[in-house]
Amino acid sequence: GAGVSQSPSNKVTEKGKDVELRCDPISGHTALYWYRQRLGQGLEFLIYFQGNSAPDKSGLPSDRFSAERTGESVSTLTIQRTQQEDSAVYLCASSSSHLISYEQYFGPGTRLTVT
């Protein structure tokens, strides 16, 4: 079946502009995660959605970052007034909440470059 998809695959934007990144999780997966990886650095958690529960936003680096998820489907990560330090690969992952399977499936990522 289809895996996690993300769009766009690459995004170049000017400093100060807003950007929206999209994630389509695997159908039926109730959990959705956003991570980012800045150049030369490890992966870091941003935000986690689980079903209808309030999202865990503890990883968002500033109030310029926000994310929404409609039900158990698409999620959008929005970065307002982008800064050069926001340049990174933004990865989305989803997982089933089935008792025996919490394996996270990763999307291909969106490479964001802020000039």
Add this chain to the structure above:
Amino acid sequence: KNEVEQSPQNLTAQEGEFITINCSYSVGISALHWLQQHPGGGIVSLFMLSSGKKKHGRLIATINIQEKHSSLHITASHPRDSAVYICAVPLYGGSQGNLIFGKGTKLSVKP
């Protein structure tokens, strides 16, 4: 919160060698992930394991829950195994929720 340490940070091997990458964490968990990141940046989940050992082709992952330690082994390594291998565990322990990642082990297998 969990903390993750991986070793070694970099590893160069000759084709055919047996590879071991280690991962230690600080807070009890019941699921640990091994991920592979290719030079292009894409990430693939290799294993999620909660006890004992799992094998997939030439890859073997083991975990010791009591010792909070896991290893990833590659038998008969090949240049196409060259990638960054990342260990990840639930940030707050347990088996689910957002992950905290090790810094990764960059493996280079020479022909």
